[in-house]
Amino acid sequence: MKNQSCVTDFIFLGLLQNSKVEKILFIVFSLVYLATIGGNMIIVMTIIYSPTLLASPMYFFLTFLSLLDACISSTVTPKMILDFFYERKTISFECCMAQLFAVHFFTGVEVIVLSAMAYDRYVAICKPLHYSSIMNRNLCRNLVVVAWAGGFLHSVIQIIFTLQLPFCGPNVIDHYMCDLFPLLKLACTDTHIFVILVFANSGSICIIIFSLLLASYSVILLYLRAHSSEGKFKALSTCGSHITVVVLFFVPCILTYARPISAFSFEKNAVIFTTVLTPLLNPMVYTFRNKEMKNSIRKMWKKLIVISDKY
DSSP, X not given: OOOOOOOOEEXXXXXXXXXXXXXXXXXXXXXXXXXXXXXXXXXXXXXXXXXXXXXXXXXXXXXXXXXXXXXXXXXXXXXHHHHTTOSSEEEEHHHHHHHHHHHHHHHHHHHHHHHHHHHHHHHHHHOXXXXXXXXXXXXXXXXXXXXXXXXXXXXXXXXXXXXXXXXXXXXXXXXXXXXXXXXHTTXXXXXXXXXXXXXXXXXXXXXXHHHHHHHHHHHHHHHHTTSOHHHHHHHHHHHXXXXXXXXHHHHHHHHHHSSOTTSOXXXXXXXXXXXXXXXXXXXXXXXXXXXXXXXXXXXXXXXXXXXXXXX
């Protein structure tokens, strides 16, 4: 597909235009990135090395969610951290398109994985007697395959119509990464149709799936009305972490993509939640009040210490 652009690279303005503050942000975001990768990898290793956890659909999906969070953060954060050291923050056209594709691919997959996790919680609470037969291993694997395929399709659609845009002059992006609306502002053509396409492919997906997830948890809450206080607390504790992650992920997504192109001037601050902070917070949310995960992490570390002592 041939692009009519004469722009070979783009220049990011970054989060701030203050060199002293950027040096502080370099340290802060470096620590955030290390904590994000470390936290998510601990969850992945814990679940893989705990057969009882890996056999549970909830933790099976949590493994993929943690991998996705690490991938989303790695797609954006290292480049942003390095740019804190440069006054001129550039990215080639090809790398910009690659970053755009990767961010939307991994976030698209995560949207579907979060939906699968919500369905898992619905079946576990509302149909407990049929849980093992409904949430069998084949269904879980198929849902993961659908997630990867859906994310790929979503990202391909985004990149195809982005490559149709002609960039013939301005190349300064008021952002720290390549994303759809900042690029649309630089295009040398009428972008109203493209804004509609962005809303149809990203904004509407965020709104529809977020609404469905809220509806599913409303059904769960209505179902729990007839249960004892102890049963309600146990069921809600298993859903609370997932609801927190859903809100942290979807609210910035809706603010970013389900809007007119000029309606929100703090887009990059909202995207920080999706690409940097949510991947950091997810491991904390899923382990803070989860005794099963905390016990499994302790057991894994004890095994690693025993193995290291032998050598």
